[in-house]
Amino acid sequence: MLARLSQRRSSRGGAGGLLLLPLLLGLMMMMTMMMMVVVEAASAEEVESEESPEILEEDDSVSTEILEPLSSDVSRVSPLSSWLIFRRNSNKGDNRRTKGSRRTSKHGLPGPPGPPGPQGPPGPPAPLLPQQQELIQELQLKLRDMASGVCFLCDRPPRVSTSFLSRLLQAVTVPRRSLLELQPFSQPSDSERSLQRGHSFNSSTGRYTAPVSGFYQLTASLLIESGDRVQIRIRDSVRAAICIESLCQSNLSVESVMGVAAGGGTFSILVTGTLYLQAGEYVSVFVDNATGSAISVLQDSLFSGILLGV
Secondary structure (H helix, E strand, O other), X not given: OHHHHHHHHHHXXXXXXXXXXXXXHHHHHHHHHHHHHHHHHHHHOOOOOOOOHHHHHHHHHHHHHHHHHHHHOOOOOOHHHHHHXXXXXXXXXXXXXXXXXXXXXXXXXXXXXXXXXOOOOOOOOOOOOHHHHHHHHHHHHHHHHXXXXXXXXXXXXXXXXXXXXXXXXXXXXXXOOEEEEOOOEOOOOOOOHHHOEOOOEEOOOOEEEOOOOEEXXXXXXXXXXXXXXXXXXXXXXXXXXXXXXXXXXXXXXXXXXXXXXXXXXXEEEEEEEEEEEOOOOEEEEEEEEOXXXXXEEOOOOEEEEEEEEO
Protein backbone atom coordinates (compact mmCIF):
# COMPACT_ATOMS: atom_id res chain seq x y z
CA MET A 1 0.00 0.00 0.00
CA LEU A 2 2.84 2.30 0.70
CA ALA A 3 4.23 1.72 -2.75
CA ARG A 4 0.96 2.64 -4.30
CA LEU A 5 0.64 5.79 -2.23
CA SER A 6 4.13 6.89 -3.18
CA GLN A 7 3.45 6.16 -6.82
CA ARG A 8 0.27 8.22 -6.68
CA ARG A 9 2.05 11.12 -5.01
CA SER A 10 4.85 11.07 -7.57
CA SER A 11 2.37 11.01 -10.39
CA ARG A 12 0.49 13.88 -8.85
CA GLY A 13 3.73 15.88 -8.31
CA GLY A 14 4.82 15.30 -11.93
CA ALA A 15 1.47 16.44 -13.23
CA GLY A 16 1.61 19.55 -11.00
CA GLY A 17 5.10 20.34 -12.31
CA LEU A 18 3.91 20.05 -15.85
CA LEU A 19 1.08 22.46 -15.09
CA LEU A 20 3.43 25.08 -13.56
CA LEU A 21 5.87 25.03 -16.47
CA PRO A 22 3.66 27.00 -18.96
CA LEU A 23 2.99 29.58 -16.26
CA LEU A 24 6.69 30.07 -15.65
CA LEU A 25 7.38 30.31 -19.38
CA GLY A 26 4.64 32.96 -19.80
CA LEU A 27 6.00 34.87 -16.85
CA MET A 28 9.49 34.79 -18.31
CA MET A 29 8.21 35.99 -21.70
CA MET A 30 6.42 38.90 -20.08
CA MET A 31 9.54 39.81 -18.15
CA THR A 32 11.57 39.63 -21.37
CA MET A 33 9.17 41.98 -23.15
CA MET A 34 9.26 44.35 -20.21
CA MET A 35 13.04 44.28 -20.37
CA MET A 36 12.99 45.16 -24.08
CA VAL A 37 10.58 48.06 -23.44
CA VAL A 38 12.75 49.24 -20.59
CA VAL A 39 15.87 49.09 -22.77
CA GLU A 40 14.21 51.11 -25.54
CA ALA A 41 12.91 53.72 -23.07
CA ALA A 42 16.36 53.93 -21.50
CA SER A 43 18.01 54.54 -24.87
CA ALA A 44 15.45 57.28 -25.74
CA GLU A 45 15.82 59.08 -22.42
CA GLU A 46 19.55 58.62 -22.04
CA VAL A 47 20.18 62.31 -22.71
CA GLU A 48 17.75 63.57 -20.07
CA SER A 49 18.75 61.07 -17.40
CA GLU A 50 20.78 62.46 -14.50
CA GLU A 51 22.12 59.10 -13.35
CA SER A 52 25.80 58.74 -12.97
CA PRO A 53 27.84 56.89 -15.61
CA GLU A 54 28.65 54.14 -13.10
CA ILE A 55 24.95 53.25 -12.55
CA LEU A 56 24.27 53.23 -16.31
CA GLU A 57 27.21 50.90 -16.92
CA GLU A 58 26.04 48.65 -14.08
CA ASP A 59 22.50 48.54 -15.48
CA ASP A 60 23.76 47.71 -18.97
CA SER A 61 25.87 44.90 -17.60
CA VAL A 62 22.95 43.63 -15.56
CA SER A 63 20.66 43.72 -18.60
CA THR A 64 23.18 41.74 -20.63
CA GLU A 65 23.64 39.30 -17.77
CA ILE A 66 19.86 38.82 -17.51
CA LEU A 67 19.36 38.41 -21.24
CA GLU A 68 22.06 35.77 -21.50
CA PRO A 69 20.49 33.43 -18.87
CA LEU A 70 17.08 33.99 -20.38
CA SER A 71 18.28 33.05 -23.83
CA SER A 72 20.14 30.01 -22.47
CA ASP A 73 17.72 28.85 -19.87
CA VAL A 74 14.36 30.57 -19.66
CA SER A 75 13.14 28.37 -16.86
CA ARG A 76 15.77 29.59 -14.34
CA VAL A 77 15.11 32.90 -12.43
CA SER A 78 17.47 33.87 -9.62
CA PRO A 79 16.73 36.34 -6.79
CA LEU A 80 19.69 38.49 -7.87
CA SER A 81 18.39 38.96 -11.40
CA SER A 82 14.92 39.76 -10.03
CA TRP A 83 16.40 42.40 -7.70
CA LEU A 84 18.44 43.96 -10.48
CA ILE A 85 15.37 44.07 -12.75
CA PHE A 86 13.41 45.75 -9.98
CA ARG A 87 16.18 48.27 -9.39
CA ARG A 88 16.40 48.95 -13.09
CA ASN A 89 12.70 49.58 -13.45
CA SER A 90 12.25 51.49 -10.22
CA ASN A 91 12.96 54.80 -12.01
CA LYS A 92 10.76 54.22 -15.06
CA GLY A 93 7.16 54.93 -15.82
CA ASP A 94 5.06 56.07 -12.87
CA ASN A 95 7.89 55.37 -10.44
CA ARG A 96 10.27 57.71 -12.28
CA ARG A 97 11.87 60.28 -10.09
CA THR A 98 10.88 63.72 -11.21
CA LYS A 99 13.70 66.08 -11.96
CA GLY A 100 13.88 69.33 -10.24
CA SER A 101 12.52 72.20 -12.22
CA ARG A 102 15.15 73.60 -14.43
CA ARG A 103 16.32 77.02 -13.52
CA THR A 104 14.46 79.42 -15.71
CA SER A 105 15.81 82.79 -16.74
CA LYS A 106 14.79 85.69 -14.58
CA HIS A 107 14.54 87.90 -17.66
CA GLY A 108 12.17 87.72 -20.59
CA LEU A 109 12.92 87.98 -24.25
CA PRO A 110 15.59 90.53 -25.22
CA GLY A 111 14.09 93.86 -26.13
CA PRO A 112 15.17 96.38 -28.77
CA PRO A 113 18.51 98.16 -28.35
CA GLY A 114 18.40 101.20 -26.11
CA PRO A 115 19.48 104.75 -26.97
CA PRO A 116 23.19 105.55 -27.14
CA GLY A 117 24.78 106.59 -23.89
CA PRO A 118 26.32 109.97 -23.15
CA GLN A 119 29.58 110.93 -24.75
CA GLY A 120 32.60 110.04 -22.74
CA PRO A 121 35.24 112.49 -21.57
CA PRO A 122 37.67 113.77 -24.20
CA GLY A 123 40.94 112.01 -24.50
CA PRO A 124 44.32 113.55 -23.89
CA PRO A 125 45.45 116.13 -26.47
CA ALA A 126 47.77 115.04 -29.19
CA PRO A 127 51.38 116.17 -28.98
CA LEU A 128 52.13 119.45 -30.75
CA LEU A 129 54.26 119.60 -33.84
CA PRO A 130 57.49 121.66 -33.76
CA GLN A 131 55.92 124.29 -36.07
CA GLN A 132 52.93 124.64 -33.77
CA GLN A 133 55.17 125.04 -30.75
CA GLU A 134 57.08 127.83 -32.50
CA LEU A 135 53.84 129.64 -33.37
CA ILE A 136 52.63 129.38 -29.78
CA GLN A 137 55.91 130.77 -28.48
CA GLU A 138 55.72 133.73 -30.90
CA LEU A 139 52.14 134.43 -29.87
CA GLN A 140 53.10 134.35 -26.21
CA LEU A 141 55.89 136.84 -26.83
CA LYS A 142 53.53 139.17 -28.68
CA LEU A 143 50.96 138.98 -25.92
CA ARG A 144 53.66 139.71 -23.37
CA ASP A 145 54.76 142.76 -25.35
CA MET A 146 51.16 143.92 -25.65
CA ALA A 147 50.65 143.61 -21.92
CA SER A 148 53.79 145.65 -21.28
CA GLY A 149 52.68 148.39 -23.69
CA VAL A 150 55.22 147.68 -26.42
CA CYS A 151 54.11 148.59 -29.93
CA PHE A 152 54.49 145.82 -32.51
CA LEU A 153 54.77 148.29 -35.40
CA CYS A 154 57.15 150.71 -33.73
CA ASP A 155 60.09 149.19 -35.56
CA ARG A 156 58.26 149.56 -38.88
CA PRO A 157 56.31 152.75 -39.64
CA PRO A 158 52.84 152.31 -41.14
CA ARG A 159 52.48 152.70 -44.90
CA VAL A 160 50.82 155.87 -46.16
CA SER A 161 47.86 154.81 -48.27
CA THR A 162 46.93 158.18 -49.82
CA SER A 163 48.55 161.64 -50.04
CA PHE A 164 49.02 164.47 -52.52
CA LEU A 165 50.94 167.71 -53.06
CA SER A 166 50.38 170.19 -55.90
CA ARG A 167 51.28 173.78 -56.84
CA LEU A 168 49.13 176.43 -58.44
CA LEU A 169 49.82 176.38 -62.18
CA GLN A 170 49.48 180.15 -62.70
CA ALA A 171 48.52 183.31 -60.84
CA VAL A 172 44.81 183.65 -60.16
CA THR A 173 43.12 187.06 -59.79
CA VAL A 174 40.35 187.39 -57.21
CA PRO A 175 38.06 190.39 -57.80
CA ARG A 176 37.05 192.70 -54.97
CA ARG A 177 34.27 191.54 -52.66
CA SER A 178 34.21 188.01 -54.18
CA LEU A 179 34.84 184.30 -53.30
CA LEU A 180 36.84 182.18 -55.74
CA GLU A 181 37.92 178.52 -55.90
CA LEU A 182 41.58 178.11 -56.82
CA GLN A 183 42.36 176.17 -60.03
CA PRO A 184 44.14 174.77 -62.02
CA PHE A 185 47.11 173.13 -60.34
CA SER A 186 50.21 171.71 -61.99
CA GLN A 187 51.37 168.13 -62.16
CA PRO A 188 53.92 167.15 -59.52
CA SER A 189 57.55 167.44 -60.52
CA ASP A 190 60.00 164.55 -60.40
CA SER A 191 61.10 165.48 -56.91
CA GLU A 192 57.50 165.69 -55.73
CA ARG A 193 56.30 162.37 -57.18
CA SER A 194 57.55 160.49 -54.11
CA LEU A 195 54.98 162.45 -52.09
CA GLN A 196 52.08 161.17 -54.20
CA ARG A 197 50.01 158.18 -53.05
CA GLY A 198 47.05 157.36 -55.28
CA HIS A 199 45.36 159.36 -58.00
CA SER A 200 42.60 161.10 -56.08
CA PHE A 201 43.69 164.70 -56.79
CA ASN A 202 42.29 166.40 -59.91
CA SER A 203 44.79 169.06 -60.95
CA SER A 204 42.45 170.72 -63.46
CA THR A 205 39.69 171.37 -60.91
CA GLY A 206 41.97 171.62 -57.84
CA ARG A 207 39.78 169.10 -55.92
CA TYR A 208 40.90 166.17 -53.87
CA THR A 209 38.38 163.30 -53.51
CA ALA A 210 38.71 161.06 -50.45
CA PRO A 211 39.14 157.38 -51.49
CA VAL A 212 38.19 156.11 -48.03
CA SER A 213 36.45 157.55 -45.01
CA GLY A 214 38.88 158.84 -42.40
CA PHE A 215 40.78 161.73 -40.89
CA TYR A 216 42.81 163.85 -43.33
CA GLN A 217 45.48 166.45 -42.58
CA LEU A 218 45.03 169.27 -45.13
CA THR A 219 47.31 172.27 -45.73
CA ALA A 220 47.25 175.31 -48.07
CA SER A 221 50.11 177.80 -48.23
CA LEU A 222 49.14 180.80 -50.40
CA LEU A 223 51.20 183.75 -51.64
CA ILE A 224 48.95 186.81 -52.19
CA GLU A 225 49.80 190.09 -53.82
CA SER A 226 47.69 193.20 -53.19
CA GLY A 227 47.87 196.55 -55.01
CA ASP A 228 47.72 200.06 -53.55
CA ARG A 229 44.34 201.01 -52.22
CA VAL A 230 42.79 204.47 -52.33
CA GLN A 231 40.14 203.86 -49.69
CA ILE A 232 41.19 202.06 -46.50
CA ARG A 233 38.75 200.31 -44.18
CA ILE A 234 39.44 198.50 -40.94
CA ARG A 235 37.37 195.46 -41.98
CA ASP A 236 39.33 194.86 -45.15
CA SER A 237 40.80 191.34 -45.03
CA VAL A 238 41.53 188.24 -47.07
CA ARG A 239 40.22 184.83 -45.94
CA ALA A 240 41.51 181.50 -47.20
CA ALA A 241 39.59 178.26 -46.46
CA ILE A 242 39.67 174.55 -47.27
CA CYS A 243 36.01 173.55 -47.69
CA ILE A 244 34.12 170.26 -48.08
CA GLU A 245 31.94 169.93 -51.18
CA SER A 246 32.41 173.69 -51.89
CA LEU A 247 30.10 174.51 -48.97
CA CYS A 248 32.26 176.70 -46.78
CA GLN A 249 29.36 178.15 -44.79
CA SER A 250 27.31 175.02 -43.99
CA ASN A 251 30.04 172.35 -43.78
CA LEU A 252 32.96 172.27 -41.42
CA SER A 253 36.04 173.87 -42.95
CA VAL A 254 39.58 174.94 -42.10
CA GLU A 255 40.25 178.65 -42.65
CA SER A 256 42.59 181.53 -41.91
CA VAL A 257 42.04 185.31 -42.08
CA MET A 258 44.69 187.94 -42.79
CA GLY A 259 44.36 191.71 -42.69
CA VAL A 260 45.60 193.74 -45.66
CA ALA A 261 47.92 196.73 -45.15
CA ALA A 262 47.13 200.05 -46.72
CA GLY A 263 50.29 200.09 -48.75
CA GLY A 264 49.59 196.69 -50.28
CA GLY A 265 52.39 194.26 -51.14
CA THR A 266 52.89 190.48 -51.00
CA PHE A 267 51.98 188.38 -48.00
CA SER A 268 51.28 184.72 -47.26
CA ILE A 269 48.39 182.85 -45.64
CA LEU A 270 48.83 179.42 -44.09
CA VAL A 271 45.74 177.23 -43.69
CA THR A 272 46.14 173.83 -42.01
CA GLY A 273 43.91 171.50 -40.04
CA THR A 274 42.26 168.07 -39.83
CA LEU A 275 38.93 167.19 -41.42
CA TYR A 276 36.94 163.96 -41.38
CA LEU A 277 35.91 163.05 -44.92
CA GLN A 278 33.47 160.42 -46.05
CA ALA A 279 34.51 158.28 -48.99
CA GLY A 280 33.66 160.19 -52.18
CA GLU A 281 33.65 163.70 -50.65
CA TYR A 282 36.06 166.27 -52.07
CA VAL A 283 37.89 169.31 -50.64
CA SER A 284 39.25 172.41 -52.38
CA VAL A 285 40.81 175.81 -51.57
CA PHE A 286 38.74 179.00 -51.61
CA VAL A 287 39.88 182.65 -51.31
CA ASP A 288 37.45 185.32 -50.06
CA ASN A 289 38.58 188.87 -51.00
CA ALA A 290 36.87 191.29 -48.61
CA THR A 291 38.96 194.30 -49.69
CA GLY A 292 38.03 197.12 -52.02
CA SER A 293 40.51 196.10 -54.71
CA ALA A 294 41.47 192.93 -56.60
CA ILE A 295 44.16 190.61 -55.31
CA SER A 296 46.25 187.92 -56.98
CA VAL A 297 47.11 184.43 -55.67
CA LEU A 298 50.59 183.88 -57.03
CA GLN A 299 51.92 180.84 -58.89
CA ASP A 300 53.47 177.95 -56.90
CA SER A 301 51.03 178.35 -54.01
CA LEU A 302 50.78 174.90 -52.34
CA PHE A 303 47.88 172.56 -51.56
CA SER A 304 48.59 169.19 -49.88
CA GLY A 305 46.88 166.48 -47.86
CA ILE A 306 47.47 163.08 -46.25
CA LEU A 307 45.30 160.38 -44.70
CA LEU A 308 45.99 160.09 -40.98
CA GLY A 309 43.74 157.17 -40.20
CA VAL A 310 40.26 155.75 -40.32
